[in-house]
Amino acid sequence: MNDASILVLATGGTIAGQAGSATRRDYRPGQIDIADFLADFAELGLPARLTGRQVANIDSANIGPDIWRELHTQITRAMDDPAVDGIIITHGTDTAEETAFLLDLTLPTTKPVVLVGAMRPADAVGADGLRNFANAVNAVADKDAGGRGVLLVMGDQVLAARDARKAQTTGSGAFVGFPRGAVALANPASLDWLQPAWRTGEKARFAFPANFPYVPIVHGYAGQEAGDITRALDGGAKGIVLAGVGSGNAPDCVREALADAARSGVVVVRASRVDEGLVDREPEDDANGFVAARALGPAKARILLQLLIASGTTDPEHVQEAFNRR
Template sequence: MKRPRIRILATGGTIAGSAGSALRRGYRPGQIGVEDLLASAATLEIDAEFDGREIAAIGSQDIGWREWDALYREITAALEDEAVDGVIVTHGTDTAEETAFLLDLALPAGKPVVLVGAMRPADAVGSDGMRNLANAARVAGDAGAAHRGVLVVMSDHVFAAIDVRKAATGGTEAFRGFPRGPIATVTPTSLDWFGPADRLGRPARFPWPESLPKVMILTAYAGMEADTVGCALASGAQGIVLAGLGQGNAPATVIEALAAAKVAVVRSSRVDQGSVDRNLEVDDDELGFVAARALGPAKARILLQVLIASGITDPAAMQSEFDRR
């Protein structure tokens, strides 16, 4: 049986991080290059063939358009290469959900594309990086991973990009999924899917943009003042995501300022988990707002950026995209 050929695209992060001591708390991300990652993977005797490309060597808090554009182009080339069976992106955990979701919106649901990271640097006691990488290889080389969109592998679980989020600042079990939890469990020697692939034949949802417009996230809090909206607009924001209280709410003066703004407004929630629905406490129909539904503020921002870049600015059309799964 032919061994799967997997391309690893490295961006840095904790999985490539080093503390210089097994017990040191602080560390620097992105210190281990892709060739060293490949060498470490080789010692695990993973049943796959690898090649690698280094996109960046940064912490994911610094990732942005330049890295995303390079990743998209490298992944597209890999998906078009008949010799490549799947792609792994090594990535920091802080913004993994944003990168995964952006790529998921603009890639066809064909060969497996898997993001993987680590919560502990490579030289720490109990480092999870190599186990996560071995798990990601198991997923990326599995025919059952095709036609599921972009996936994220962490802590022996597989998450869909649209569901995944980082829900804890520390610990190897930091990732969760909403509204679905994990869609599979994985170890270096096993993989169990919880259901069939649901995107067979689905093309890319959006074209890859030439750039992403500026969209700001405003977090609501008790006593929030309306001038925060003006500050966002003055900075050149073409859209605003409200990380609102509860069901995406905010003080009345802030809601009024958002309604008066001449930009797209999406209501999400600062609450870790739950949906924001239309027309509950806030009259979205009257005010021209969009409800983020199950997307948290970070992903709502990504989708709003892509929508604006694609020329979709009508609130009703935007809402239909936020309603999609």
Template sequence: MTTRLTVLATGGTIAGIAGSAIAKDYRAGEIGIDAYLEDVGDLGLEAELSGRQIANIDSADIGPQVWAPLHAAILEALADESCQGVIVTHGTDTLEETAFLLDLTLPATKPVVLVGAMRPADAVGYDGLRNFANAVRVASDPQAAGRGVLVVMGDRVFAARDVRKVRTRGAEAFRGFPRESLGLVSPAALEWFGAPWREGAAARFAWANELPEVAVIHAHAGLTGAAVERMVGTGARGVVMAGVGEGNFPEDVRAALRRMRQRGVFVVRASRAEEGLVDREPDDDSNGFVAARALNPQKARLLLQVLIANEVTDLAAIQRAFDGN
């Protein structure tokens, strides 16, 4: 029986055009979903694809205005008994953030796969069609369900909680941390490295159309507490410090963050290192800080936003949520 998949398009490089096979610059989000699926039809994929355009923009511009209709469209597709899985085409710059937010707020009942490309559609070596064919292979596999939201890039399958963009160029631009890829995929084959861990699980958190403001501050040598106070401002409910090393920052900054915490602002210590694991330190209890564990700053921000929106404000509960990722 042919697998029926819903494809939701948001734009990005996978739908981009350069106007030349060798041009450096290009315009993201130029190809509509109908035209894209017409091109994909020539690949002979063993799936029936129906498409819907949610947005057609550079992923640098993606945020709540796209996330809300995208989330609603995915829920609608998951509720359709004739739909076996969902594919979301997305730009690579913020792909990991959209994937993680969806992973936090969607049930793990059917495959949901995000896919992008590092080269525009008319470039030499366009990787989008292969990545898309791989995504179809993954979304068509019943074993893809129960693994949370997945990302397919460069013949690898990543979990949303682990995936991160690590290069600005080249087709192999994504890696997973602390867990590497979940499987290897080609248009003809798929090999999983382990069993599903969320089979049939409901969404972990309720969707919130409005997310509270959480600032991300990048630590650096010479950073002062006064500068952090100015950058965070007065409206933020939380701040993620992308600290040096294992979530460290100058003592002057630590004092400023303690003052913020006393005013009710949540503080998460993350790392600016590409593979940064941040454990709790002895002073976190007295300071009221949370350790991001394996989440990078941008994902730590999203998790904190979702937790606050879901009225999870107990520090121990917030830390358990970070520990669980």
């Protein structure tokens, strides 16, 4: 690890949480100021120059467009600042995959950007926040960190934003990557990339939107009725992501309602409520005007669809091309 200059943007979450007891199950996220967190980290003696800014200090369930916009603005400025080598974002784990993916799609790959969180609050037995943060510093400071898009560091793994997802509600190994798995293995003393950089010199794929169009996720289930789709449309949906059963499936009445929506100009993406696996195109998708989410789960499919609609891309064929891209 070199003596890198790193900007740390803090948003709260468990990594800044406290329970008031080393053994309590419940805790309050977003309690520790970034200045105090970095003071604790400084005691580890790792060679990095860190500057902290508090963007928010909240449970990541409350993260949304306003905080995303502020993060994007500050990261963009840091990208243009020659005194900054890379950026770390401390973030709650519940929605980290969405923030990471949004930033991955709307930032260039010039400098490394890494999200990091924790599964246990700072005062818990076996708290993982400082170790995860040390791994994130190690990743950002590495000379080969650029050209990989936004990354997420958790549980001694470095995951690409497009692949990362939270697969367990608790436990330090809660994050996994699909379909690629980890792109690097990290610990506070070393970092091993498992593949070469795949996005060197790439510009932002999308402009950050002025407004995020309304795109609800409709969860599929046995006995589902078409009213779920009607309510989404009545709410002004510009697109709909189906978190379908199996490989993006739904009862016939729901499929028919979604096909009607697609014919009216609403973009419909079939994803899956299943934890892992591809949702491929089916023969009926052409006739119905549907898009297959491929490797993206419903949450990230929604982010990509919002960016596409905001940029004026609504033709199902062109939307499908964006979902096929890795």
